[in-house]
Amino acid sequence: MSVNQGDNHDHDHDDHGHHKETFITKYIFSQDHKMISKQYLITGLIMGIIGIAMSLLFRMQLAWPDHQFTIYEILLGKFGEDGVMDPGIYLALVTIHGTIMVFFVLTAGLSGTFSNLLIPLQIGARDMASGFLNMISYWLFFLSSVIMVLSLFAEAGPASAGWTIYPPLSALPQAIGGSGTGMTLWLVSMAIFIASSLLGSLNYVVTVINLRTKGMSMTRLPLTIWAFFVTAIIGVVSFPVLLSAALLLIMDRSFGTSFYLSDIYIQGEVLHNQGGSPVLFEHLFWFLGHPEVYIVLLPALGITSEIIATNARKPIFGYRAMVASILAIAFLSTIVWGHHMFVSGMNPFLGSVFTFTTLLIAIPSAVKAFNYITTLWKGNLQFNPAMLFSIGLVSTFITGGLTGIILGDSTLDINVHDTYFVVAHFHLVMGISALYGLFAGVYHWFPKMYGKMMNKNLGYVHFWITAIGAYGVFFPMHFVGMAGLPRRYYTNSNFPYFDDLTDTNVLITAFAIFAAAGQLVFLYNFISSIFYGKKAVQNPWKSNTLEWTTPVEHMHGNWPGAIPHVHRWPYDYSKTNENGEYVIAGQDFVSQVTPLQEGEEEMHH
Amino acid sequence: MTVFLTIVVIALFGITLWQMSKILKLSQAKTDNSQVANDKDNNLQGKLMLAFVIFIYLLTIYCFVQYDSYFLPESASEHGVDYDRLMFISMVLIMIVQILTQGLLHFFSYKYRGKKENKALFFADNDKLEFIWTIIPVIVLAGLIIYGLFTWTDIMNIDEEDGDPLIVELYAYQFDWRARYSGEDNELGKANVRFIEGINTLGLDVSDTYGKDDKITNELHLPVNRKVIFKMRSQDVLHSAYMPFFRAQMNVVPGMITEFAYTPTVTSEEMRNSEFMVEKVATINKIRKEKSKKLVAAGDEALEEYTFEYYLLCNKICGVSHYNMQMKIIVESEEDYKAWLKTQPTFGEQLSAQASN
Numbered sequence: 001m002s003v004n005q006g007d008n009h010d011h012d013h014d015d016h017g018h019h020k021e022t023f024i025t026k027y028i029f030s031q032d033h034k035m036i037s038k039q040y041l042i043t044g045l046i047m048g049i050i051g052i053a054m055s056l057l058f059r060m061q062l063a064w065p066d067h068q069f070t071i072y073e074i075l076l077g078k079f080g081e082d083g084v085m086d087p088g089i090y091l092a093l094v095t096i097h098g099t100i101m102v103f104f105v106l107t108a109g110l111s112g113t114f115s116n117l118l119i120p121l122q123i124g125a126r127d128m129a130s131g132f133l134n135m136i137s138y139w140l141f142f143l144s145s146v147i148m149v150l151s152l153f154a155e156a157g158p159a160s161a162g163w164t165i166y167p168p169l170s171a172l173p174q175a176i177g178g179s180g181t182g183m184t185l186w187l188v189s190m191a192i193f194i195a196s197s198l199l200g201s202l203n204y205v206v207t208v209i210n211l212r213t214k215g216m217s218m219t220r221l222p223l224t225i226w227a228f229f230v231t232a233i234i235g236v237v238s239f240p241v242l243l244s245a246a247l248l249l250i251m252d253r254s255f256g257t258s259f260y261l262s263d264i265y266i267q268g269e270v271l272h273n274q275g276g277s278p279v280l281f282e283h284l285f286w287f288l289g290h291p292e293v294y295i296v297l298l299p300a301l302g303i304t305s306e307i308i309a310t311n312a313r314k315p316i317f318g319y320r321a322m323v324a325s326i327l328a329i330a331f332l333s334t335i336v337w338g339h340h341m342f343v344s345g346m347n348p349f350l351g352s353v354f355t356f357t358t359l360l361i362a363i364p365s366a367v368k369a370f371n372y373i374t375t376l377w378k379g380n381l382q383f384n385p386a387m388l389f390s391i392g393l394v395s396t397f398i399t400g401g402l403t404g405i406i407l408g409d410s411t412l413d414i415n416v417h418d419t420y421f422v423v424a425h426f427h428l429v430m431g432i433s434a435l436y437g438l439f440a441g442v443y444h445w446f447p448k449m450y451g452k453m454m455n456k457n458l459g460y461v462h463f464w465i466t467a468i469g470a471y472g473v474f475f476p477m478h479f480v481g482m483a484g485l486p487r488r489y490y491t492n493s494n495f496p497y498f499d500d501l502t503d504t505n506v507l508i509t510a511f512a513i514f515a516a517a518g519q520l521v522f523l524y525n526f527i528s529s530i531f532y533g534k535k536a537v538q539n540p541w542k543s544n545t546l547e548w549t550t551p552v553e554h555m556h557g558n559w560p561g562a563i564p565h566v567h568r569w570p571y572d573y574s575k576t577n578e579n580g581e582y583v584i585a586g587q588d589f590v591s592q593v594t595p596l597q598e599g600e601e602e603m604h605h
Numbered sequence: 606m607t608v609f610l611t612i613v614v615i616a617l618f619g620i621t622l623w624q625m626s627k628i629l630k631l632s633q634a635k636t637d638n639s640q641v642a643n644d645k646d647n648n649l650q651g652k653l654m655l656a657f658v659i660f661i662y663l664l665t666i667y668c669f670v671q672y673d674s675y676f677l678p679e680s681a682s683e684h685g686v687d688y689d690r691l692m693f694i695s696m697v698l699i700m701i702v703q704i705l706t707q708g709l710l711h712f713f714s715y716k717y718r719g720k721k722e723n724k725a726l727f728f729a730d731n732d733k734l735e736f737i738w739t740i741i742p743v744i745v746l747a748g749l750i751i752y753g754l755f756t757w758t759d760i761m762n763i764d765e766e767d768g769d770p771l772i773v774e775l776y777a778y779q780f781d782w783r784a785r786y787s788g789e790d791n792e793l794g795k796a797n798v799r800f801i802e803g804i805n806t807l808g809l810d811v812s813d814t815y816g817k818d819d820k821i822t823n824e825l826h827l828p829v830n831r832k833v834i835f836k837m838r839s840q841d842v843l844h845s846a847y848m849p850f851f852r853a854q855m856n857v858v859p860g861m862i863t864e865f866a867y868t869p870t871v872t873s874e875e876m877r878n879s880e881f882m883v884e885k886v887a888t889i890n891k892i893r894k895e896k897s898k899k900l901v902a903a904g905d906e907a908l909e910e911y912t913f914e915y916y917l918l919c920n921k922i923c924g925v926s927h928y929n930m931q932m933k934i935i936v937e938s939e940e941d942y943k944a945w946l947k948t949q950p951t952f953g954e955q956l957s958a959q960a961s962n
Binding site (some may be wrong): 086088161162168170176177261264265268270275276278279297312314316318319321333343344348358359362363366367369370374376381382387392394395398399402405406409410412415435454455456458460464468475476478479485487489490492495496497500501502517521528537540541574575576588 | 662908
């Protein structure tokens with residue numbers, strides 16, 4: 001570890017940046033958190049492209065089930081012969097789309113990128129607690145991504161039991177082709193992913209606890225850091241459970257155990273397995289699976305808190321309530337998993353308990369939404385692209401969150417469970433919301449990551465295409481779900497009752513293609529701005545947090561001189577003295593490193 | 606050809622973007638090139654925010670009006686009435702909150718769009734406000750939770766002793782359903798996949814006398830207004846018995862028996878002739894006719910005319926033909942049901958027929 005934090009806040013770090021850096025140590029096996037963050041982002045974006053492309057393929061299948069598309073044959077090979085999509089590969093596409101988007105894009109791509117970039121920069125640390133483990137964490141993530149992509153080329157197809165991989169379907173290659181090599185690779189990839197996530201999370205927790213600069217008390221942390229910190233904690237609590245679930249599944253698959261299997265007759269043969277229960281797997285899976293939703297969402301909410309306050313030129317409303325909500329959501333998120341299993345056959349009394357805890361979680365979520373809205377009230381809103389995406393997040397978070405009240409109610413869940421209503425709900429509330437958080441973060445911290453500005457006009461185009469596309473895709477989808485159309489159906493033409501849904505399915509697919517095309521604008525903007533973007537100034541958004549006190553050019557150890565001390569919370573935007581003048585004349589923001597001015601009162605929080 | 610066209614379209618799209626960005630760059634050369642939003646941007650984007658909430662409202666109205674017929678018809682089961690009422694209350698509630706909050710969010714975005722000379726209000730905390738919007742959701746959700754839990758307990762409280770419920774086994778396998786009626790004794794014979802052999806496809810225990818009078822069918826006939834208790838069994842992987850018209854669903858899990866019960870209240874005939882269904886089926890048949898024309902023109906067979914029947918579908922991913930794993934449900938009068946049941950052979954009869962062959 002080259003970074004020596006210790007207590008030497010006060011003397012210059014002359015010993016920094018002296019060792020020779022080769023191309024390999026700087027760009028590939030880098031231990032610098034800023035480089036690792038960029039590696040996470042780029043890997044995440046590439047996985048995102050794969051995930052979104054898959055969704056387009058199966059959306060096309062849903063909209064035009066009888067049509068033949070040459071593109072299937074090109075991309076899917078033998079599974080798309082003559083332009084007809086194979087029903088098995090449809091399930092595989094759905095499965096891998098879910099896996100990639102949830103874990104590789106929204107967990108690693110979002111939290112990995114911004115936790116790595118912002119934790120050291122915003123708490124005033126020279127790097128993560130362990131740069132080496134941080135590097136290992138990224139490379140394990142990279143390895144798991146490679147294995148997941150390789151699994152697409154398995155002879156009998158990639159994993160196709162749904163991203164929730166419920167056994168026995170996922171355990172028996174006889175049940176579906178994808179449960180052979182494809183599933184093995186899926187499990188190996190996820191096991192490595194979990195190791196990566198745990199190493200990363202432990203590092204984030206330790207860094208936030210130990211390496212805050214002088215004056216940076218927990219109540220002076222930006223909300224981004226609170227969100228990343230708590231996210232890391234729920235990751236550490238819940239990911240190991242998924243690992244055990246996966247290990248038991250591996251044993252059932254390969255070593256003849258019966259953790260999840262019992263009384264099975266398949267392909268004319270009775271299996272020896274006896275005494276296991278698929279419901280056990282469901283419990284273990286959702287013990288991670290539900291917190292995972294918040295692992296995805298909390299960082300996005302943290303990012304938007306920061307961006308909305310900065311661009312509203314106002315303090316975030318109710319800082320303490322926001323922190324309390326994050327903590328409450330994190331706690332509740334670990335005791336609501338059963339709402340995915342109301343009709344799984346578990347004891348109905350458990351259903352009652354989980355309904356209760358689930359609807360409780362709506363309370364801190366509502367508080368957060370109201371606080372965002374109040375933060376906008378009487379602000380001086382600066383509509384940078386990051387701000388648009390943040391407001392977009394609040395909008396989809398509300399729309400998607402509200403339908404959660406229906407799904408979280410065990411009674412109402414009976415008839416909408418596993419229909420498109422659920423698909424619409426979770427895509428809005430966690431998929432789109434978290435993606436908006438990712439985009440907001442990229443637009444906002446691009447100057448910090450690459451020292452360049454992204455083109456704002458392309459950013460506006462990107463936002464509006466995405467915003468219209470997202471609502472266009474997922475709003476009508478609720479209604480398709482209300483008709484009782486199950487998800488994961490290769491085609492609904494076997495049920496004439498659903499024939500009148502065809503037009504809506506075409507509409508949804510059209511919006512999906514439109515929205516996906518809009519992402520090309522982002523990709524173009526992202527790549528061209530890295531190379532040809534306008535050079536960034538040190539603090540383009542006039543923000544208070546510490547990362548904007550570092551030089552634009554990246555350097556090892558972040559600050560050239562001593563690490564700055566912190567004298568106030570991060571949300572002193574538009575703070576005035578009693579005479580109505582800004583605290584610092586002519587400037588509507590006060591950086592965290594600025595000491596209290598004469599006669600100024602500190603915000604108590 | 607399609608590939609070529611696709612590539613051309615993508616290339617053209619790329620060029621368009623490139624040119625667009627060039628134009629943007631050129632037009633900005635003289636003015637502000639900071640890539641930070643200025644008053645002009647704030648003004649435009651603020652107005653777009655207002656336009657966007659109008660878009661959301663219109664989309665909502667459009668969906669509710671246009672997709673009105675997507676909602677399921679009135680419930681065909683007893684508990685479904687409570688279900689529908691709870692759903693209606695929740696729906697009204699969330700729509701009110703949705704319209705208000707989206708309105709505020711976007712209206713504030715518009716109203717407070719930034720101007721250079723404006724000053725934001727330093728407003729960091731207000732315990733009263735926080736209290737209000739904590740306590741309101743608490744009260745509203747408490748109401749919903751209590752109502753929901755009562756209904757849930759009613760639905761899930763399955764009592765075989767209460768009244769004279771019909772006991773039916775739903776048996777799922779890749780990729781079809783079977784129903785097993787418990788026969789005269791209203792008691793299902795024991796079964797396990799290990800007994801599956803020959804015509805004994807459901808694995809009934811031949812030595813169990815309760816099983817002799819069981820009747821195995823591939824259609825589900827139910828007498829109206831009599832409670833049915835379903836005992837569900839799966840042979841291979843997870844399935845889910847989803848009967849949307851009865852507001853009923855339960856997963857079917859290999860290795861255990863899951864249960865669900867309801868009382869059908871509307872016969873297939875009545876449902877078919879209901880105003881909603883007549884209209885719905887007419888629309889569907891119009892669509893099918895249109896499709897048939899194209900199919901016939903292409904030398905394929907025309908689609909059959911659709912008449913409504915209740916159905917049960919599989920709603921848990923179970924393999925490649927998951928999308929076509931269904932069973933017809935027929936709700937009919939007690940007499941019709943009995944008449945139909947009589948025509949079905951018992952398991953014992955099937956066995957002896959097999960033996961005599």
